[in-house]
Amino acid sequence: MGAAMSGRHDSHAWRKLRDQRRAQGRATLEPCAMCGGAIRWDLPGTHRLGPSVDHPNSLALGGELLPPLNELRMVHRKCNSRQGARISNYLQKNARGGPSPRNARKNAQNPQNASNNANSVSLAGPPT
Numbered sequence: 001m002g003a004a005m006s007g008r009h010d011s012h013a014w015r016k017l018r019d020q021r022r023a024q025g026r027a028t029l030e031p032c033a034m035c036g037g038a039i040r041w042d043l044p045g046t047h048r049l050g051p052s053v054d055h056p057n058s059l060a061l062g063g064e065l066l067p068p069l070n071e072l073r074m075v076h077r078k079c080n081s082r083q084g085a086r087i088s089n090y091l092q093k094n095a096r097g098g099p100s101p102r103n104a105r106k107n108a109q110n111p112q113n114a115s116n117n118a119n120s121v122s123l124a125g126p127p128t
Contacts, residue, residue: 013066018053025051025074033073034083048078058083 024030026041033054043050056071057063 011065017066017069017072021053021069021072021074022051024069030074032076032079034075034079037076039074039076045077048076048081050077051075052077052080054080054083 022045025039029041030039031037032039039051040047040049041051045051052075054073054075055063055065056067056073059065
């Protein structure tokens with residue numbers, strides 16, 4: 001079972017876990033779990049096509065910093081960054097307490113947009 005999220009993302013424990021997972025992925029030439037493309041194992045993890053380790057549940061949404069090794073996924077840095085940006089935008093939008101003024105105007109002009117937005121899938125899961 002993974003450790004609780006107590007510590008920084010750049011902790012020694014995280015770097016050790018990340019390096020173990022990268023070694024597994026490199027040994028099998030594992031493709032990106034998000035897009036299916038080939039990961040460039042010869043590139044550093046800072047390169048957009050290089051290997052990056054993805055948490056099964058986003059840290060921004062309360063995921064564990066140190067989940068079990070078998071739950072970590074190998075992805076491209078660009079895919080991991082894109083996912084992080086979407087989650088960040090989602091959290092910022094919901095922190096404002098509703099649709100942006102632009103969407104509110106669109107919904108007022110076309111009620112069909114409001115019903116489409118109500119039926120959209122949420123990253124937070126089903127309403128409670």
